[in-house]
Amino acid sequence: MEARPLLNRRLNGLGTTIFAEMSALATATGSINLGQGFPDTDGPEEVREAAVRALREGRGNQYPPGPGIPELRTAVAEHQQRFHGLTYDPDTEVLVTAGATEAIAAALLALLEPGDEVIAFEPFYDSYAACIAMAGAVRVPLTLRPPAFRPDLDELRALITPRTRLLLINTPHNPTGLVLNADELRAIAELAVEHDLLVVTDEVYEHLVFSGGHHPLAALPGMRERTVSISSAGKTFSFTGWKVGWVTGSPELVAAVRTAKQYLTYVSAGPFQYAVAEALRLPDEYFDGFRADLLRKRDLLADGLAEAGFRVFVPEGTYFITTDITPLGEKDGADFCRSLPERCGVVAIPNAVFYDNTDEGRSLVRFTFCKRDQVLREAVERLRRL
Numbered sequence: 477m478e479a480r481p482l483l484n485r486r487l488n489g490l491g492t493t494i495f496a497e498m499s500a501l502a503t504a505t506g507s508i509n510l511g512q513g514f515p516d517t518d519g520p521e522e523v524r525e526a527a528v529r530a531l532r533e534g535r536g537n538q539y540p541p542g543p544g545i546p547e548l549r550t551a552v553a554e555h556q557q558r559f560h561g562l563t564y565d566p567d568t569e570v571l572v573t574a575g576a577t578e579a580i581a582a583a584l585l586a587l588l589e590p591g592d593e594v595i596a597f598e599p600f601y602d603s604y605a606a607c608i609a610m611a612g613a614v615r616v617p618l619t620l621r622p623p624a625f626r627p628d629l630d631e632l633r634a635l636i637t638p639r640t641r642l643l644l645i646n647t648p649h650n651p652t653g654l655v656l657n658a659d660e661l662r663a664i665a666e667l668a669v670e671h672d673l674l675v676v677t678d679e680v681y682e683h684l685v686f687s688g689g690h691h692p693l694a695a696l697p698g699m700r701e702r703t704v705s706i707s708s709a710g711k712t713f714s715f716t717g718w719k720v721g722w723v724t725g726s727p728e729l730v731a732a733v734r735t736a737k738q739y740l741t742y743v744s745a746g747p748f749q750y751a752v753a754e755a756l757r758l759p760d761e762y763f764d765g766f767r768a769d770l771l772r773k774r775d776l777l778a779d780g781l782a783e784a785g786f787r788v789f790v791p792e793g794t795y796f797i798t799t800d801i802t803p804l805g806e807k808d809g810a811d812f813c814r815s816l817p818e819r820c821g822v823v824a825i826p827n828a829v830f831y832d833n834t835d836e837g838r839s840l841v842r843f844t845f846c847k848r849d850q851v852l853r854e855a856v857e858r859l860r861r862l
């Protein structure tokens with residue numbers, strides 16, 4: 477008799493995340509890691525000091541309240557009001573999570589029944605596939621295609637079936653850099669209302685839109701009561717190791733997500749929650765400066781990649797650039813990324829890992845630009861040798 481596989485059927489095929497493999501390869505070969513999206517400089521000094529103060533003063537060293545400390549929930553509500561004009565009650569409509577990752581997991585585990593269909597943009601952020609699978613639900617990809625990666629809204633309409641329960645929307649979009657425009661947001665909202673769908677929005681790059689700003693789906697007519705909005709301090713404040721994220725939504729939706737969340741981590745990051753509460757209240761200069769800095773880095777890397785022979789799809793948001801390697805005489809992004817450290821000492825991520833229809837992303841490769849200028853310049857120098 478054949479032994480039963482250890483890994484259950486729901487998780488079969490999910491394997492190790494590509495980031496672990498590529499980051500290990502970067503370390504082993506001493507390459508510049510433009511694969512995983514984490515900054516190589518830490519966020520604001522005063523925010524770090526706020527965490528130290530909380531630790532020293534014994535705030536958050538024991539289990540914080542399940543929904544998050546009141547100071548942070550209030551700061552999240554204020555931030556939603558200040559930047560997006562959205563009003564949330566810190567007590568019933570805000571939930572603090574272990575990063576956006578836990579928020580996504582808790583939302584999908586709470587809201588989906590086995591067999592429910594979830595429509596998400598493909599390429600998808602890697603945890604989406606895993607969380608939809610863990611919920612026993614079915615992912616239905618809406619493929620974003622180069623050069624602009626704009627969603628085909630007729631295709632979206634056609635993908636909706638009586639089994640569709642939820643739209644999982646990521647804007648600004650990792651890895652393509654797509655930022656949904658007003659017409660697209662309106663069309664998506666109308667479909668959600670017409671078909672009575674829930675919407676989960678991943679907005680972790682809300683402060684990295686290079687022109688025009690970020691517009692949350694929750695602000696559109698009929699959307700507040702059906703939308704779980706997710707964001708995180710990791711990307712906005714360059715503290716990806718702190719894992720402080722949050723959910724905003726109606727009391728019913730937040731209560732549902734909290735039910736799942738309390739049995740995943742229960743609570744996390746006590747002292748860091750105090751520091752993030754301060755970070756969210758930083759003056760506009762911080763947010764504007766952060767965006768301007770990343771815009772300069774985007775242009776530095778985009779120009780360099782183009783000079784090195786890549787086809788570059790300049791992103792409207794996020795800190796990633798998707799490229800096509802076909803002009804370099806290459807076909808397969810996975811082979812290319814595995815050989816790149818040896819060939820020129822740079823690590824990137826093959827976009828194909830973010831696709832169900834891997835053929836759609838075969839020749840696409842993602843680079844991050846959330847690194848120091850000198851590191852980006854050195855990477856460009858190396859890539860020119862290709």
Ligand SMILES: *Cc1c(COP(=O)(O)O)cnc(C)c1O
Binds near residue numbers: 577646650
């Ligand atoms: C980084 C990232 C996340 C995870 O955020 P954490 O707060 O680190 O858990 C979620 N979604 C997208 C699109 C991301 O790029």
